[in-house]
Amino acid sequence: MRYIFAIAVVFAALGVLPESRSFLKDLPGESMESLRDIAFTKDISVSGAHFVTEDEVRGSLPLDRSVFWWLVNPDDVVADIKAHRYVESAKVTSCSDLIFDAWGCFKVNVHEHQPRFIVQQSDSAWLASSEGVFLKPISEALTAENRELLENEYGELTLVSGLSTSGASPDLISVRFDYLRTTVGIIEQELNRSISEAIFNPNGELTVSLKDSGLRARFAYAEDNWGTLKDSSTRLRTLLEELRGRESSVELIDLSYQKLAVVKKYPIPESAK
Numbered sequence: 001m002r003y004i005f006a007i008a009v010v011f012a013a014l015g016v017l018p019e020s021r022s023f024l025k026d027l028p029g030e031s032m033e034s035l036r037d038i039a040f041t042k043d044i045s046v047s048g049a050h051f052v053t054e055d056e057v058r059g060s061l062p063l064d065r066s067v068f069w070w071l072v073n074p075d076d077v078v079a080d081i082k083a084h085r086y087v088e089s090a091k092v093t094s095c096s097d098l099i100f101d102a103w104g105c106f107k108v109n110v111h112e113h114q115p116r117f118i119v120q121q122s123d124s125a126w127l128a129s130s131e132g133v134f135l136k137p138i139s140e141a142l143t144a145e146n147r148e149l150l151e152n153e154y155g156e157l158t159l160v161s162g163l164s165t166s167g168a169s170p171d172l173i174s175v176r177f178d179y180l181r182t183t184v185g186i187i188e189q190e191l192n193r194s195i196s197e198a199i200f201n202p203n204g205e206l207t208v209s210l211k212d213s214g215l216r217a218r219f220a221y222a223e224d225n226w227g228t229l230k231d232s233s234t235r236l237r238t239l240l241e242e243l244r245g246r247e248s249s250v251e252l253i254d255l256s257y258q259k260l261a262v263v264k265k266y267p268i269p270e271s272a273k
Contacts, residue, residue, distance in 0.1 A: 039068070042104045043104055043106070044058065044105075044107075044108060048110035048111055048112065049110045049112070051086040051112050052086045052087055057081055060080040061108070062076070067103065067104045070106060074093070078091065078092050085133060086113060086135060089111045090110045091108075092109075093106065095107060113130075113135060114129055114130070114155075115127040115157060117160050118138070118142065118158070119163065120160065120161040122164055125137070125142045128160075132174070132181060147159070158196065158197065159196065160198050160199075161198075161199050161200070162199045162200035163177055165202055176200055180206065182226075183222065186230060186233065187229070190234060190237065191236065191240070194211040195209065195211060196210065196211035205218055205220055205221055207219075213248065214248075215250055215253070216252045217236050217255060218252060218253070219256065220232070220255070220257075232255040236253060236261070239253060239261055239263065250263055251264045251265060
């Protein structure tokens with residue numbers, strides 16, 4: 001019975017019923033306040049917020065809209081949340097499939113961009129996502145120890161450097177980073193191996209270090225010719241298969257020459273000769 005009453009009250013408060021205006025007009029003040037509470041009061045829980053704070057999420061919600069409007073327009077509820085630079089997507093759902101069992105109760109789930117890179121600049125280091133979003137600065141000087149702590153929290157991270165050369169504008173740094181993260185993704189996919197570090201050189205060449213062996217490889221600037229980059233990655237994969245078990249003896253594999261690869265080995269210590 002109370003659900004039916006609640007439905008009638010909500011429709012009346014929203015002006016859905018034709019006689020709602022006169023109905024609301026004749027109600028005493030306390031009853032009118034009760035109707036407004038039923039129509040607009042919400043119990044909201046927020047999950048998934050980390051880089052964006054829960055207060056920021058709540059502050060962007062259309063709290064002045066009615067419960068009924070939230071139920072009908074869930075995508076519009078989260079539209080302003082998705083405009084936040086840290087947020088990749090968001091979703092709002094009722095707390096129960098039976099709406100009137102949990103009238104006014106909503107769950108807001110935020111899916112944020114996740115850290116994928118550590119971008120080392122001249123005087124700072126930032127966590128950045130695979131989409132190129134700079135998420136937050138690393139407050140301490142980057143060391144092997146705190147990098148390990150970051151990877152324990154966020155998963156594997158590729159250290160990136162060389163983007164902010166002298167005179168580089170923020171736009172140029174962004175373009176370089178877009179190129180680098182695309183390149184790293186292609187190389188990792190072709191090799192099926194993770195890259196622990198990527199260094200962008202002023203001439204556009206990219207030097208990467210493989211996570212499992214520390215072996216370094218240099219790639220020519222691919223511009224937008226990703227086919228060339230894939231060919232270079234295939235050459236590297238072939239060489240790595242030939243060097244299996246002996247990768248530690250190789251200092252650098254230079255793939256910047258077309259259809260060639262120069263393998264530079266570490267010098268043999270005198271004691272081993």
